[in-house]
Amino acid sequence: MKDRTKLERPELLMRIRDAAARRDYRVLPHARQRCDERYVKAPHIEHILATGHPVPARDRFDDLAGTWSYCLEGRTVDLVRLRVIVAFDGTLLVVTVVRLDGLED
Numbered sequence: 001m002k003d004r005t006k007l008e009r010p011e012l013l014m015r016i017r018d019a020a021a022r023r024d025y026r027v028l029p030h031a032r033q034r035c036d037e038r039y040v041k042a043p044h045i046e047h048i049l050a051t052g053h054p055v056p057a058r059d060r061f062d063d064l065a066g067t068w069s070y071c072l073e074g075r076t077v078d079l080v081r082l083r084v085i086v087a088f089d090g091t092l093l094v095v096t097v098v099r100l101d102g103l104e105d
Helices: 009-022 029-038 042-051
Strands: 025-027 060-062 067-075 081-088 092-099
Touching: 009 042, 009 067, 009 092, 025 029, 025 042, 029 042, 029 092, 042 067, 042 081, 042 092
Parallel strands: 025 092
Antiparallel strands: 060 067, 067 081, 081 092
16 A cells, blocks of 8 residues: 655655756656647746645545645746646656646637
């Protein structure tokens, strides 16, 4: 049985910021598809990983995967509001990306 312990904010931010600084993360196929559909580029994701703030109310435990996913929100350098959902599986995984500015098709 996997550990259901949720990362606390300081450790969560440290792990995300560290992975972003090293560019040591993977963008999963679902997130890549959403980026294409939502006009989100890799630098947008990187900026949110480096500067976004956690939204704990949107975090969730996935019973099937046995892991937590965590929500970050923020603005890119060109002021696009984004939500980036991440998880950890040995490395940082970008699970999905959502534009919050209403410009999605």
